[in-house]
Amino acid sequence: SILRWTWRLTYLSALGGIAYLGYGIYVMRHPNDQPDPDPSKKTLVILGTGWGAVSLLKKLDTENYNVIVVSPRNYFLFTPLLPSCTTGTIEHRSIMEPIRNFLRHKKTAVKFYEAEATKIDYQKRVVYINDDSEIKGDISSTEVPFDMLVVGVGAENATFGIPGVREHGLFLKEVGDAQRIRKRIMDCCETATFKDQDPEEIKRLLHMVVVGGGPTGVEFAGELQDFFNEDLKKWIPDITENFHVTLVEALPNVLPMFSKQLIEYTEKTFKEETITIRTKTMVKNVTDKYIEAESAGPDGKKVLERIPYGLLVWATGNALRPVVKDLMMQIPEQKDSRRGLAVNEYLVVKGTENIWAVGDCAVANYAPTAQVAAQEGAFLARLFNQMAKTEQIEDQLKQLSVEQERAPNKAARDQVFTEIKELQKRLRRVKQMGPFEYSHQGSLAYIGSEKAVADISWLTGNLATGGTLTYFFWRSAYLSMCFSTRNRILVVMDWVKAKVFGRDVSRE
Ligand code: FAD
Ligand code: NAI
Missing domain, CATH: 3.50.50.100 (FAD/NAD(P)-binding domain)
Known part of the structure; x- marks a missing residue:
């Protein structure tokens, strides 16, 4: 009878596994309706759909920002298995994940433009983008304004200028x-x-x-x-x-x-x-x-x-991508950096306030690997979620201090005071985010x-x-x-x- 029970348990767990997988696939195939991005929120532009950018997008609460993604590649590529595609051990589509499927599951909709960023004007807060694909519409170049920008464009191949x-x-x-x-x-x-x-x-x-x-x-x-x-x-x-x-x-x-x-x-x-x-x-x-x-x-x-x-x-x-080289030339604090955008411990591009860089295009004293890029992306998601929460609490605090002033009696004033204390405590907790550590x-x-x-x-x-x-x-x-x-x-x-x-x- 032990055997019979073992068999039953195995059967049940296999059934459970299949049901779980099936449910996962069903959810993946049937995304929920998404609210449109709120244009009154800060516009966060993310360049790239590689390790750094996608890891940021995975953990980012898209409700907090008006998120726009720009990349010439409308998929994420799992590079560690790319060498296996050169001989057909693995077919290339097996390691590609369409960015559209992934973005469609975010809480609030995210705009995606399949284009290359050709120039970042950090003073004007604008990215110039160009549709580099075979099919072009009447408009194939335009600009995207940003409040916050994340550069995750990776790197190109080094040739050291060797002829041929x-x-x-x-x-x-x-x-x-x-x-x-x-x-x-x-x-x-x-x-x-x-x-x-x-x-x-x-x-x-x-x-x-x-x-x-x-x-x-x-x-x-x-x-x-x-x-x-x-x-x-x-x-x-x-x-x-x-x-x-x-x-x-x-x-x-x-x-x-x-x-x-x-x-x-x-x-x-x-x-x-x-x-x-x-x-x-x-x-x-x-x-x-x-x-x-x-x-x-x-x-x-x-x-x-x-x-x-x-x-x-x-x-x-x-080697550096031209768009990164060009941005570095616009920022005096970047003039001594050779291998990429020099960033501080919060991954902010040195010399700017509202531009961050992740992955191979950033120089943060780590090797240019997927592991580093993914951790940097996840860190930025936490940082941005926390920044949004901080702003939210600060707004609530402002509102409460107005309410406190207008309170009709001491009891009402005391109640608002308690709420303010509680929120201030929360704010201190939320603000406690250390720098990036790999x-x-x-x-x-x-x-x-x-x-x-x-x-x-x-x-x-x-x-x-x-x-x-x-x-x-x-x-x-x-x-x-x-x-x-x-x-x-x-x-x-x-x-x-x-x-x-x-x-x-x-x-x-
Ligand atoms: P990428 O993943 O390269 O993504 C850059 C993104 O930016 C892409 O979507 C690209 O289309 C987009 N982009 C490019 N130009 C522009 C532009 N002008 N405007 C907007 N978007 C742009 N690392 C490991 O840790 N482990 C491994 O096993 C490993 N194996 C690897 C195998 C191979 C064959 C290769 C090539 C690399 C491997 N790496 C590995 C390294 C790893 O892939 C990189 O470090 C990682 O991809 C860097 O992530 P990223 O986000 O900076 O750039
Ligand atoms: P790399 O920079 O790691 O190695 C390039 C090699 O080319 C160097 O050893 C260099 O000495 C040599 N080289 C340069 N010029 C040369 C020349 N003219 N003649 C002969 N040799 C020359 O580059 P790679 O392998 O493309 O990796 C890039 C990044 O991606 C690295 O950070 C690496 O760690 C990461 N990566 C990680 C993988 C993993 O963890 N399995 C797999 C692939 C990449």
């Missing part, structure tokens, strides 16, 4: 980049097997070069080698001899933000996977068929070498062949771990961090699909 990078290299930041890489990998493979192709040319076409040994470069190299080992060489055996991945890094080692032990583990794993790591090698020039890289020769002298490639993925970190949860990176590395902040200190168990941890951590239940289900389905049927090798 933009023309011949592929980046890995956006969905379009991952799609281009996926297509280029297959194009290189198919062209390498073209009739009568020269052996040297085959070698070049199948040489996949990744520049930048940060986490983006390492994760991509790992994913690409997996794709070759698990699928490509099975379906296109002709390429087996010549397909090769090389990672080029200017510094003495890859993954500088990880501990020494994990750097060594990554380098050892890459060696086993036959990925070549070229450290202390700085790329100086890029042409359509080869890169020129400088490294120290056996005699210690610098040598410039030509490395032919078929696919070149450029992952050398972040809490580092750790760093995680996938390094290929079902292995990952993790430097995790643990109760007693730091835990550095690498291997297959860490890989399962990496998968579950990223799955739990996905934006929505829909994303989670789609990602799991993609993983299962890739495992059962293999990745799709057709070139779109």
